[in-house]
Amino acid sequence: MSQTDPIGNDGPPRQLAAPPLITVRKLSLAIHGAPILNEIDLAIQPGAVTALVGESGSGKSMTALALMGLLPGGSTTTGQALFDGSDLLTLSERAWLGLRGDDIAMIFQEPMTALNPVHTIGAQVAEPLRLCGIRRAEAARIARDRLDRVGLSHVPLDRYPHELSGGQRQRVCIAMAIARRPRLLIADEPTTALDVTTQAEILSLLRSLVDDEGMALLLITHDLGVVAGMADHVAVMERGCIVESDRTEALFRGHRHPYTAALLAASRPPPHTPRPPDGTAILEARDLRRTYGAVTAVDGVSFTLHRGESLGLVGESGCGKSTLTRALLGLEPLQGGSVTFDGTPGGQSMTRRQRARISVVFQDPYGSFNPRWTVRRIVQEPFHLTGKPRDADAQAARALTEVGLTTADLEKYPHEFSGGQRQRIAIARALITKPQVLVLDEAVSALDVRVRAQVLALLSELQDRLGLSYLFISHDLTVVRAICDRVLVMQGGRIVEQGAIDKVFEAPAAAYTRRLIDAAPRIPAEWLAARNTPAATG
Amino acid sequence: MLIGAVLTALFAGAALLSLVWVPHDVARLDIAARLLPPSPAHPLGTDHFGRDMLSMLMEGARTSIAVALVAVGIGLGLGVPLGLWAAAARGTWLDDVIMRGNDLIFAFPSLVIAILITAVFGPSAVNAILAIGIFNIPVFARVARGAALPIWTLDYVMAARVAGKGKARISTEHVLPNITNLLIVQATIQFSLGILAEAALSYVGLGAQPPTASWGRMLADAQTMIYTEPQLAVLPGLTIVGMVLGLNLLGDGLRDHLDPRLRRRAP
C-alpha cells in the first residue's frame, strides 16, 4: 500500500485542529445483562481515518453498531456519543432514520451476503437517494456517478450481485454507503473476506474517499498491518475496553499497554530461519493437470517436497490450491501428470497404508469435527486406514499431550474447546497415524493473531521433534514467511514462482509475486525498530 | 411443548390401553342403548348403534396411531436413505433421478394414491397406510437431502474422506447423526399429517373398514344424523384436533429445543 500510505513524517495531520465529529464518552453496553463494552472513550475526527483494532469478541463491532443505532434487542447503554451536539445513544428511531445513510453510513465484512440478491446493483445504490426524495432518473444518474467513483465504471446498473466478484460487491457496498455523501463511514472489517490484492485496492479506495471528500472513516479491523497503512488514529480494544489510543505512528512507536505489545508481537511472527535441505524427496508432483469441463483448475504443476522441509503454497482464492491439495491427498482424480509419494505412485493410486502417512489439517476450527463425536473418537478416526491398533486409546492420549492438551480432554466434545484448542485437536488427529507429510490447508487462517502465534510455535516444535514435512497452504504471506523453508506461488492454476523463502520475499522474480508482496499490509520497520522490545511480551 | 407432550402421551396411552382393555366391546351393537347421554357406565354416551363412545374413541386412537406410525416408518425407512444417497451423489444423474422421482410422487397427493389403490384392491387400513406412507417418502427424502448437503461441505467430512472412508460410511457415521434432529421434528409433523389423512380417508370410506373403529368413520356416520344428533360429530372431531394439536406442539417444542443454531451457543 505504498501508494496510499498517508502517514508521512511531516508533522501532525491537519485534521487535528478541527473538533471531533463524534465524541464517545464512557460508553458502556450490556446485552441481556451481559457486559459487552466498558466505559469506552473515543473521538472520531473529520477527514481522517480512525481505526478500532482488536481480536474477535473484543467489542469493536458492537461499538460500531452503537454508533449506527442498530444494536440488537435487549441492549442497554450508558454514557454518551455526541454528534452535532446531540447524543446518538438517546436518539429516537425516527431521528435515526434521518441520520442513517445520510450523515453516517456503514459497510460490513461479508460482501457476498451484504447485497440483496434479488435487486439490481443500480437499484440498491439508488435506494438511499430515493429515500430522501430524489426522482428516479436523477437517482439513477447519481448511482452511476457513485459506481464510477468506486471504480465500477465498466459495470452496468442492471447487474445483479451474483454476477459480480467479491471485490466488486464490496465496491457496490461502498458506492451505496457514500451515495448521500455521509460525513462518517463506518467500515467493519471491510477487507477481511477479500484476497490480499483486492484488499489493497479497496483500502486505497477508502483512503482516497477520505482524502477527496473530507469524510471521516471509522475502520474496524483485527489487522495491525492494515491499521499501520491506513489509519491516522488508532484505538486498541480488549474485552470491551479501549486499552490504549493515540495517533497511529505514535502508538506503534510508543505503545505502553502489554496487550498492544502482545498483539504487535503476534501479528509479526519472526521470519523463519531456513534449514539446509535434506535433499531426498518425499512428495513429488510432475506436470499435474485437473480440468472441470472447459475450466482448467490445475495446469501443469510440478514441485518437490523434501524430507523435513516446510514448503509454502501461496495464492489467492480460485488459484487452484484447494484442488491441488485434494488431488495430492488422493481425493480427486487428475487428468494428467503424476504424483510420487515416498518412491511409490501417490494421489488416487495410494494404498490405505500409504494414505495413513500423509494427513491434513483444515482451516475451519468449527467445521472440522463432527459435533456429536467425542475427542477420543475424532482423534482415532484415521485408524480407519490402518486398522485400529490394540493401544489406540493410549496413542490418542499421547497425540493429545503432544499438541499441548490433556488426557482428560479425550472424553469431551468439540464445542467445549476454543478455536485454538480445536486446531490442536485437528493436529492431533492428523498425527495419530504417524504420518511423514502434513498438509496444512489454511490451518491458522481463522485464528486470532495471538492464538495463531501459539499454533505456529507448536507446528515448528512438532516438525523439529518428529521430522515432519509440511505442505503449508496459505493466502497469508506473513505466516508463510514465519514457518516455511521454500515457497511456491500459484496463480491461475500454475506455479508462477518457486524458490527459497528469503529469495522469493526479497527478490521476487515474477510480477505476480511482487504484486502479492506489495499488497500485503505491513507495519513500517522503523516504527518498531525504535523500541527494542523482546518479541514475546505477554 | 409440555402441553404437546402431555396431549400426545394421553392419546398414545389410550391407544395402548385399548389393546388390552376397553370399557365396552365396540363390535357388539346394542340398539336398546342407542344415543344415551353421558353416564357412569358410558362416560361419553353412546352412538346410534348403542356403541360406547369412549371405547370407540380409544379404538379409533389405536387405528389412527397405528396407520400414521407405520406410514411415518415407511417414509423414514425409504425416504431418508434415498435423501442421503442423493446428497452423497450430488450433481450426478443419480441425484437428479432420485429428486425427479420425488417430484413425481408429490404430483400424486396421498388421497389420489389412496383412490388408485382402493380402486384396484378395495378399501382397507393397509391401503390407507400405503397411500400415506408412499407420500411420506419424498418428504423425508427432501428433508434428508436438504439437511445433508451443507454437511457434505464441512471439513469433518473431508477429514473422514482423508481417513479413507467411503460415501456410505460417511453418510451413516457423520451425516445421519447430525440430521436426526431435523428428522425427528419432521417425523412428528408427518405423524400429525398422517392422523389427519387417515381420518380423511376413512371419512370417505377409503380407510379402515368396519368393525374396526376409526375417528374418520365415526364422523362419516355422524354426518348422516347431523340434523338430529349433532353431538355425535363433536367428540371425534375434538379428539382429532387434540391429537394433532398435541403432536404439532410437541414438534415445535422439539425443534426449538434441538435447533443446532441454539445448541452451538452452548459453552
Add this chain to the structure above:
Amino acid sequence: MVRSLLSRILSLSVSLVVASMVIFLMLQAVPGDPAAFMLGLNAQPDTIAALRADLGLEGSLGQRYLTWVKGMLAGDFGQSYTYRVPVADLVVDRIGVSAPLAVYALILSVVLAVPIGLIAASRRGGAADWGMMGATQLGIAIPNFWFAMLLVLVFAVKLRWVSAGGFPGWSDPLAAIKALTLPAIALALPQASILARVLRSAVLDTLDQDYIRTARAKGLSQRATVVRHALRNAAIPVLTILGLQFSFLLAGAIIIENVFFLPGLGRLIFQGITQRDLIVVQSVTMLLVFAVICVTFLVELTYLLADPRLRRR
C-alpha cells in the same frame, strides 16, 4: 433463461409421461380381467367382450397405453360404462364445480394468510404473534371435513343462512358462489394457517440476512426494509408451499365435495370407484395429476421471476 425454461419444459413432459404410465399400469394391474371385475360376477360373456372393446382392452399393453394417451390428447377420455356417455363430457361438467372451488379456496387462504403472517413476523414475540400463531396451530389441527360439518351445523342447520349442500349451477353466478362459500372456507382454513406460518418464518429468516442490516444502515425504516427487501426474498419458500397447497386443495376438494354434496370431480371419482367404473377413475386421476404437475411447473416459472440467481444456468 431460455435454456433453463427448455429444461424445465422437458422435465415437465417427462413427469407427465411417467405419471400417465404409473396410473395406467396401476389400473391395468387389477387382478383378473378389468372388464369382468367392473361388471361383477353375474356378467354375460358377450357383455364383458363388449366392455373389453369399449375399454380398449384388446391388443398388447403398449398398444393399449398408446391408444389411451392418443385419445386423451384428442380430448377423448373413453366411454363411462355406468353413465353411457363420454367421460370427457362428465369431466367438463364437474370441473365447473371443482376448479372454481379450489381457486376460491386458494384466494381465501392467501388473503387470510398474508396479513396474518406479516403482522406476526413484524410483532415477533409479541402478544399478537403469540395469539396468531396459537390460532394457526389450531387451524392446522382441525380436519377440514370436520370443520365443514361444523360450518354446516352452525350456518345451515342453526342459522339457516345457506343451504346445507348441493349446487345450483352457474346460471345464477351469485347463488353458485354462495353455495361454494362454506366449502371454500372449510378448505381454506387449514391451508391459510400453514401458509401464514410459512410466511412468518420465511420473513423472519430473511430478516436475519446481512443485506437486511445493509438496508437498515442505508436509512430504511424497519417497515420499509420488510416491504422492499424481505418480502421478495421470502417469496420463494412461500411459493413452494403455495404450489404444494394446490395439490392439497384439489385433494381436499374431493373430500369437501362429499360433505356439501357438490357435484364435482370428487363425487365423480367416488362414484367411479363404487360402481367400478375404472375408466372414469383412470381419466379423472390423470386429470388431477396433470393439474398438479402443471401448477408445479408454473411455480417453478415464478421462481425464475422472483430470483435472478436462478436465471443463469
